[in-house]
Amino acid sequence: MKVCVVGADGRAHVLAQVLGRTAEDVVVCPGSPGIPGSLPADPLDVDADLFVVGPEQLLVDGLADRLRARGRLVFGPGADGARLEGSKRWMKAVLADAGVPTARSGAFTEAQPAIDLLRQLGPPWVVKTNGLAAGKGVLVTESLAEAEDDVRAKLSGVAFGDAGRTVVIEEGMVGPELSLLAVCDGTTAVPLAPARDHKRAFDGDAGPNTGGMGAYSPVAQAPPDLVDAVMDRAVLPTLHALRRRGIDYRGVLYAGLMLTPEGTKVLEYNIRFGDPEAQVVLPRLSSDLTALLASAACGRLGDDPSFGDDAAVTVVCATEGYPGAPRPGDPIAGMAEAEALDGVTVHCAGVGAGPDGGLVTAGGRVLDVTALGPSVAEARRRAYEAVGCISWPGLHHRTDIAIDEQIAVDEQTEHDQQEVQW
Numbered sequence: 001m002k003v004c005v006v007g008a009d010g011r012a013h014v015l016a017q018v019l020g021r022t023a024e025d026v027v028v029c030p031g032s033p034g035i036p037g038s039l040p041a042d043p044l045d046v047d048a049d050l051f052v053v054g055p056e057q058l059l060v061d062g063l064a065d066r067l068r069a070r071g072r073l074v075f076g077p078g079a080d081g082a083r084l085e086g087s088k089r090w091m092k093a094v095l096a097d098a099g100v101p102t103a104r105s106g107a108f109t110e111a112q113p114a115i116d117l118l119r120q121l122g123p124p125w126v127v128k129t130n131g132l133a134a135g136k137g138v139l140v141t142e143s144l145a146e147a148e149d150d151v152r153a154k155l156s157g158v159a160f161g162d163a164g165r166t167v168v169i170e171e172g173m174v175g176p177e178l179s180l181l182a183v184c185d186g187t188t189a190v191p192l193a194p195a196r197d198h199k200r201a202f203d204g205d206a207g208p209n210t211g212g213m214g215a216y217s218p219v220a221q222a223p224p225d226l227v228d229a230v231m232d233r234a235v236l237p238t239l240h241a242l243r244r245r246g247i248d249y250r251g252v253l254y255a256g257l258m259l260t261p262e263g264t265k266v267l268e269y270n271i272r273f274g275d276p277e278a279q280v281v282l283p284r285l286s287s288d289l290t291a292l293l294a295s296a297a298c299g300r301l302g303d304d305p306s307f308g309d310d311a312a313v314t315v316v317c318a319t320e321g322y323p324g325a326p327r328p329g330d331p332i333a334g335m336a337e338a339e340a341l342d343g344v345t346v347h348c349a350g351v352g353a354g355p356d357g358g359l360v361t362a363g364g365r366v367l368d369v370t371a372l373g374p375s376v377a378e379a380r381r382r383a384y385e386a387v388g389c390i391s392w393p394g395l396h397h398r399t400d401i402a403i404d405e406q407i408a409v410d411e412q413t414e415h416d417q418q419e420v421q422w
C-alpha cells in the first residue's frame, strides 16, 4: 500500500516513519527538507492508496472531503466533524449532547457579558479563542485583570484575528492532565496508549501556552481503568452524538483530559494526532499502523492496537522567544550526533534548507528529539543527552519534560491506585 501523509511537521515525520514499517511506500506532502520521502506537491495531485491528514487547519478547511470526492481513501474527518476542533463553542454543545463531563462555559462575541461571567468565577480564569490558534489561544491566569484584558484583545481581532472574535470563558479546573487518542471508523473506536504533553513554554509549567514543548508515554499516573472509562463515557458517546448529526467521523479523536478532584473531565477534543503526542505514542506501537488507519478509513476497525514495553520521551527544541514569532534561517548543528545515540530519533518540525545545503530553522518549534528506553526515566535521560548535542543561536527547550512522571514513579503517588470517577 502506498500512503501519503499530509503535513510538514514533526507529527508528519513520525507518522511516515511508523507507517513505513509496514507500508510499501510513504510520501510526505509537502514535507520538508528534513523529512525523507517529502513531495512538495498539492495532495490532490498525489496518487496514493491511503491519505493520512495531519494538520487541523487542513481538516477544518475540508481537505479530507476534497480527497474523498476524488475517490480517495482518507484517514481524517471531513469539515463537518473537524468543527470539534474548529469551534470550541460547537465542541461544547456536542459534549453536552453526549453527556460528557467538561468544564462549564459560555461563548461570547461581546466583551461585557464575557467579563460579567469572569467576575462570577474564581481563579484560575480561563479565556479561549473559539477558533483555531495553533494551541496558543488559551489563557489560564490567576489575574482577573489579565483575563479581562485578554477578552478585549481576543474579541477585537488584535490577538488572534477571526479565531478570537468569539471567546469561550470556562470554569477553571485543576489537576494532572492526560491525552488519550482514539482511532475512529465512524461507528466505533479503539484507544491508543495515553500520553502526557507539556503545553507551557517554560519549566515548572510557567509562561504562555504553546503548541507543545514535549511529551511522554506511558503515563504511570494514569489510573488503571482510565482508558476504558474515557472510551465508554467520552469517546464513544461523542462518536454517537456526531452520528446523530449525520457525521461519519473517520480519524483521530484526541481527548485532552484533566483528572480533577471531582473526576476526569474533557478539556478539549482535537481532531488529529497530537503534536508532539504522536512522537511518543506511535513509535511504541507494536501492531501495524498502516492496517489500523486503513481499516478506520474504510469504516471497518478490527482489534485494538498493541504497544511495546518501551517508554518514549520527546523534547521540543524551539527558537528563541517561542511562541512569539520565530527567527528563521539559523543553521542547525549536531543532529547526526544526536541520532547516533541509543534509541534516539530527531523529528523535524520547522526546518528549511540553508544556502550550503544544511538544515536551518524555519518555524517556532524546530526539532522534536525523541528517545525510546526501558523506562520513562531512561528515555528521558537519552532524550536530554541528545538535546545536548544540538545547537543553533537562541535554541530554547524545557529541562523538565517527563520529570513529573519520574517523581511520581519514584514516590508511587496515590494516583497509581486511584479509581477513575466521573
Ligand code: AMP
Binding pocket: 103, 124, 126, 128, 135, 138, 140, 170, 171, 172, 173, 174, 177, 199, 209, 256, 267, 268
Ligand atoms: P486546550 O487547548 O483547550 O486544551 O487548552 C490548553 C491548555 O490550557 C490545557 O492543556 C490546560 O492546561 C489549560 N486549560 C484549558 N482549559 C482549562 C480549564 N477549564 N481549566 C484549567 N486549565 C485549562
